[in-house]
Amino acid sequence: MDEGAGMFGHGHYGREENMEAMSDPLPPFHRHPIAPPDDAPWRITAASCVYENPWTRVIEEHLDSAQGEKGLYAYFAPVDCAVVVPVLGKGAGAHVHLVRQWRQAYRQYTWELPCGRLDAGETPLQAGQRELAEECGLHGGSWEVLGQWLHSDARVAGTSHCFVVRNPQTLARPPEKDRSEKDLQSHAVGLDQLWRMLDDGSICQVTTVAALLRLRLYMLDEVT
Template sequence: MSTGDIRQREPIYQGKVIEVAVETVELPDGQAVALEMVHHPGGAAAVALDEHERVCLLRQYRHAARGWIWELPAGRLDAGETPLVTARRELAEEAGLIATEWLDLGALHSSPGIFDEVIYLWLGRNLSEQPTAHESGEVIEIHWMPLRQALDWCNDGTITDSKTLVGLYRAGAYLNAQAEMRSEDPGC
């Protein structure tokens, strides 16, 4: 048996979105341990930036967070859906936006100690509006702010959602790198 193989699996709960199981696995040091695991299909999030480098953020009520939090438009991957398709769908449904330019900002593991969810991050630009299509149970406000202000909120603790923190930081780093390349190019 190779490291990480599941020796035993005891399903505990199967919901609409997640599955919970106790899995006995072998660690790299040869130790066999029973781990409580939450399985999730994964998700995608969109950093939507307009031509003025304002970012679209959602202020959304989250019961698990015990209140309102700031987030990027994001959602769960549907069966057979690619992360980019999910990012496009969620941006349209939650923020009422369509982006025609997309850049892959990589992925993140939201809580790898117990949760196998991977969230894929995308930068969407060249935006146009359409009606939102919020799902039942979604309580969402749509806000626009300068990316610089959103990054300040990442640094001061106003934004606490991990996908939003990572997405904004990566988008900011990408834009900074693009600005540096333009400033170093004598043809610009």
């Protein structure tokens, strides 16, 4: 097994995990609880993890159709993540905490909600509470599920679990940020400015956009 060093960790290439006639070869950290239906057009005959690091895997599947056709399908299988909408105050003074950080894949800084992967053994809520503390220095408050959605329906298999938390408090001693997030900055943004940033494209990260649109559609009257 060859190892490839990443900027903040090591990746592993070519680990064979071939499994005959698998119904669900996804890694356990995000395996879907529902088995494929009987009328699924493809049967998985073998699957391999061709690359992995602490954040994601690349899965390659060999497929057979009911008509005897063979196929090959590859996709990213990241760890599930928790997304948090921290709302402080109410009415004209309400604001939401956003984070601004560098995204190497896009060669730019982006505005996002606090978000991060689930560590081993964590529930989505526990991960959200930890990420809020690490990225914004906030804790406590009143938590509610805002929704969950798939990362992508084609090339990325994983789920974002989103929460809204009202009136969290500032930690006296926030936990130290991971070295990959040393440049991360937390900013409190008023709702009027938040909607402008969403509408003019200043906020363009898809998970953040989805969470804020859901907040605006279904819960705006509760935070204003």
